[in-house]
Structures are given as C-alpha cells and as structure tokens.
Amino acid sequence: MKIDHTQPLEYSTQQNQLNIFGFWIFLGAEIMLFATLFTAYFIMENRTGNGPTGPEIFEIGPVLFETFILLTSSFTIGLAVHAMRIGRKKAMLAFLGVTLLLGVAFLSAEINEFVHYYHVGATYQTSGFTAALLTTLGTHGGHVTLGFFWGLCILIQVMKDGINARTANKSFIFSLYWHFLDVVWIFIFSFIYLKGLM
Numbered sequence: 001m002k003i004d005h006t007q008p009l010e011y012s013t014q015q016n017q018l019n020i021f022g023f024w025i026f027l028g029a030e031i032m033l034f035a036t037l038f039t040a041y042f043i044m045e046n047r048t049g050n051g052p053t054g055p056e057i058f059e060i061g062p063v064l065f066e067t068f069i070l071l072t073s074s075f076t077i078g079l080a081v082h083a084m085r086i087g088r089k090k091a092m093l094a095f096l097g098v099t100l101l102l103g104v105a106f107l108s109a110e111i112n113e114f115v116h117y118y119h120v121g122a123t124y125q126t127s128g129f130t131a132a133l134l135t136t137l138g139t140h141g142g143h144v145t146l147g148f149f150w151g152l153c154i155l156i157q158v159m160k161d162g163i164n165a166r167t168a169n170k171s172f173i174f175s176l177y178w179h180f181l182d183v184v185w186i187f188i189f190s191f192i193y194l195k196g197l198m
Helices: 014-044 060-085 089-119 128-161 165-197
Strands: none
Touching (some): 014 128, 014 165, 060 089, 089 128, 089 165, 128 165
16 A cells, blocks of 8 residues: 655545545535434424424424534544544544534434424324424434544544554544534524524
8 A cells, every 4th residue: 555645635636635535425425414303403494383482382482502513523623633634543533522522412412302392292193394393403413423433433443453544544533523513503403493593
C-alpha cells in the first residue's frame, strides 16, 4: 500500500480517498431519505385529527438540552479528528469516548421524550401529524444509535491498532457521519420544534 505523506493520514492512500468519496455518495442518499421524511412531516403537520398539536406536546427545555448535547458532541468529534491528525492517540480516544457518551445522553433524552409523547396520547396511531413526527425523530434516533455502536467499534480498533492509515480513514468517515446527524438535528430543531411552538 503506497502512502502519500503529503496528505492527511485519512487521505493518504488511493483506497482511503475512494472510501471517503464513496461515503459522500452515501450521505447524498441519506440527505434524500431525510428530505423525504421532512416532506411527509410538512404535509402531515396540520393533520392532527382529534390528537394533540405540536404546541400542546413540544417542551422547549428538553429539546434545548438535546440540541446542546448533540452540538457539543459535534465539537468533541472534531477534537478527536484533530488529535488523530497530530498523532495523539490518548487524546483522540478521550474525545471519541466523550462523543459517544454525549450520544448516549442524547438518546436517553430522546427516549424520555418518546415516553412523554406516549403519556400525552401522541402515538403512531393518533394522527398523521404524530405518525410523521415520530417517524422522523425515530429515524434520526436510529441513526444516532447506529453511530454509537459504529463509534464504539472504531474506539476499540484504535485502542488495539493505534492510529494508522486504515483507522484514521475509518475515524474520519465516522466523523463525517456524526456531523451529518448534527446538521439533520439542526433542521429538526428549527423546522419541527421551533416552528411547531409558534
């Protein structure tokens, strides 16, 4: 495997470059998935039937907490990539570990939010609005769950093999995925929660 030392480690081989390019294509498909979910939500937003509306079930406090956690995790995964690029294995593992812990905290808050929705009568069967809302939030939460286990595998691999072209490539691709989830959450926060509270 020929390594180009003029490139960052995650881009240092032709295979690594192809992996990153391929992942960008994958993210394009993910954008289409979430665009479809947002479109369905906007169509169903006012179709509440006899069920609760957004202003009746949304609570700004927990949503701000979730947003803070996820945006902080975006910062810590950036620090993990920076530590990786300068060869600081312990710092990289620490920041990656913090990112994953923040991911667990986000998921815990989201599970509490779903329990709240259930108790106020907002289920998949309640209305078109609640079905679209829970599907969109659940899909994002499922992606965060997948990201947690993916990140955990990378953490174990870096602990075992250290920072090399292969683990750097995997870590960088994971960071792209995590940043993507944060961007999607910003859209959820802005166009579902804030709009719904108005």
